[in-house]
Amino acid sequence: MTTVLDRTDALAERLFGAALGALELHSVYLGSELGLYRALDEHGPLVSDELAETAGIAPRYAREWLEQQAVAGLIEVDDAAAEAAERRYLLAADHARVLAHADDPAHVAPFAHMIAGIGGVIGRVAEAYRTGDGVPYELYGADFRHGQGHINRPAFTHELPTDWLAAMPDVVARLECPGHPRVADVGSGQGWSTIALAQAFPGAFVDGIDADAASIADSRRHAALAGVGGRVRFIEADAANLAAEGPYHLVVILESLRDLARPEEALRAARAALADGGTLLVVDERVADSFTAPGDEVERMMFGWSVTHCLPTQMVEHPSAALGTALRADTVRELAAAAGFGSVDVLPVENDFFRLYRLDP
Numbered sequence: 001m002t003t004v005l006d007r008t009d010a011l012a013e014r015l016f017g018a019a020l021g022a023l024e025l026h027s028v029y030l031g032s033e034l035g036l037y038r039a040l041d042e043h044g045p046l047v048s049d050e051l052a053e054t055a056g057i058a059p060r061y062a063r064e065w066l067e068q069q070a071v072a073g074l075i076e077v078d079d080a081a082a083e084a085a086e087r088r089y090l091l092a093a094d095h096a097r098v099l100a101h102a103d104d105p106a107h108v109a110p111f112a113h114m115i116a117g118i119g120g121v122i123g124r125v126a127e128a129y130r131t132g133d134g135v136p137y138e139l140y141g142a143d144f145r146h147g148q149g150h151i152n153r154p155a156f157t158h159e160l161p162t163d164w165l166a167a168m169p170d171v172v173a174r175l176e177c178p179g180h181p182r183v184a185d186v187g188s189g190q191g192w193s194t195i196a197l198a199q200a201f202p203g204a205f206v207d208g209i210d211a212d213a214a215s216i217a218d219s220r221r222h223a224a225l226a227g228v229g230g231r232v233r234f235i236e237a238d239a240a241n242l243a244a245e246g247p248y249h250l251v252v253i254l255e256s257l258r259d260l261a262r263p264e265e266a267l268r269a270a271r272a273a274l275a276d277g278g279t280l281l282v283v284d285e286r287v288a289d290s291f292t293a294p295g296d297e298v299e300r301m302m303f304g305w306s307v308t309h310c311l312p313t314q315m316v317e318h319p320s321a322a323l324g325t326a327l328r329a330d331t332v333r334e335l336a337a338a339a340g341f342g343s344v345d346v347l348p349v350e351n352d353f354f355r356l357y358r359l360d361p
Contacts, residue, residue: 022115024072028099029112029143030065031074037091037100037109045078045090074099102150103157110150117144118308125312134315137212144309145215149190152255155354156193160254161200164283164356167347171279174249175201181249184209184273186239186266187256191219191232197252198228207245208234239266246273254283255354257335258327259310261317267339271361280341280359286351287326298353302326332357 031037039054040046046054052062066089069075074095078088091099097106117140118125124135165172175181181204185194188208198206208219219234235245239260242251251270260266270280285302288295295303306325314322323331329346336344336359347356 024074025112025115027065027068027072028074028109029116031069031099032109032112036062036065037096040075040089040091041096041100045088047086047088049085051089103154105154105158107154108151110147110153113143113147114151114309115147117141117147120144122308125308128312128315132315134317134320135312136316137313138214140309140313142214145190145212145218149192149215149218152189153192155351156254157196159351160193160252161196164281164347164349165200167349167356168279168281168358171250171281174277175204178203180205182247182275183207184242184245184248184251184270186242186251186253186270187259188219188234189215189256191215191222191234193252193254194219194232194234195223195226195228198223198232199226202231204231206232207248208232209237209239209242209245210234211236211238240269242266242269243272247275247278248273249275249278250281251278252281252283254281255285257282257284257332258323258325259314261314261320261322263321263323264335264338267335267341267359271340271359274361278361282332282357282359283354284327284332284357285325286353286355287328289329291326299326329355329357 034057035055036051036057039051043050043054048063048066049059051066052059055062063084066075066087070077070080070089075089075091078090080087097104099109101107120141120143121135121139124139128135175183181201183197183201183204183206185197185206185208188194188210191208194206194208198204210216210219213236216234216236223229223232223234237245240262251273253266253270257263257266267280274280286298287302288299292299302325310325311322314320314324333344341359341361343360345358347358349356
C-alpha cells in the first residue's frame with residue numbers, strides 16, 4: 001500500500017509542477033510578446049510605472065506581471081519590502097540570455113509561444129483524435145510559427161554554418177569554390193537557416209522552400225533585414241517539387257523530414273535535385289534508437305510535441321506516413337534507401353536535441 005501511495009503522490013506532485021511550469025511559460029509569453037523583457041534589458045532597472053510607459057501597457061498589469069516574475073525568480077527586485085509602486089525590478093544578464101536575446105544559444109523563451117499556439121487549437125486537436133483527420137499547420141497561428149522559428153534560430157545561426165557543416169569538410173570546400181554554388185533549404189520555416197547559410201558562404205545562392213505562405217512572408221522580411229536578399233530566394237512550394245528548382249550542390253532538410261506526409265517522395269525529389277557530387281543533410285530529433293518507456297526528458301518532450309502538434313499536422317494529408325516527432329535513425333535509413341540514396345552516415349556532432357545524417361546518392 002505504501003508503494004501505491006508513494007506513486008500516487010509522486011504523480012500528483014509531478015502534475016502540480018507541470019501546471020506551475022505551464023502558468024510560468026504563459027507569463028514568459030506575455031513578457032516576450034509585449035516586449036517587457038526587452039524593456040527591462042535595455043532600460044532597467046524599472047519600477048512598474050516606468051515599465052508600463054516604456055512597453056506601452058497598463059500600469060496595473062505591469063505591476064502584477066513584475067511581482068509574478070520576481071516571485072518566480074525570473075527577474076530580481078531590489079527591495080521586496082518597499083511600497084509596490086517603488087519596487088525596482090531588473091533582468092539580470094544571465095537571465096536576459098534566456099529571455100531576451102534572440103540569437104543567444106541559451107534563448108529558450110520561444111517555447112512559450114509554441115505552447116500558446118498549441119493551446120489555441122487544442123480543442124481542434126481533440127476533435128482530430130476522434131475523426132482521424134488532421135489539424136492544418138496554419139491553424140496553430142502566428143504564435144506557434146514564431147516559437148518554432150525562434151527556438152531553432154540560435155542553432156541555425158551559430159551551429160549550422162560552423163559545427164554541423166564542419167563535419168562535412170568536402171561539402172564546405174564545394175560551397176567555398178567560385179562559380180556560385182547553389183543550396184536548397186527544404187522546410188525553411190522563418191528562414192533563419194537559409195539566411196545563416198547565405199551569410200556563411202557569400203559566393204553561394206540559397207533557396208528556402210516551404211509550403212506555408214505565412215512562413216515564406218516572414219522569411220522574406222527577415223532576409224531583407226539581414227541584407228542577403230540578393231542571394232536568397234524563398235519559394236512557396238511542396239518539397240516533392242524540389243527537382244524543378246535544381247540542381248543543388250547541397251540540400252538541407254532541417255527538423256522537418258518527420259513532418260512531411262510523403263517523406264520518401266521528398267527524399268527522392270532531393271536526390272533528383274542534387275548536382276553531380278551533391279549531398280543531402282538531414283537534421284532531425286535525437287530520440288532513442290528504439291521505443292523505451294519510461295523515456296528520458298528529451299524523449300518525453302518529443303512525444304509531447306508529437307501528440308499535440310506534429311502528428312495532427314501530418315494527418316491533414318491522406319495517405320500520410322504519419323511519422324510523429326520520434327523519427328528514429330533506422331527509419332531515416334529505411335526512407336533514404338527507398339528513395340535511392342547509396343549511403344547514410346550519422347555525423348559525429350554532439351547535440352542534445354538533434355541527430356545529423358549525411359545522405360549521398
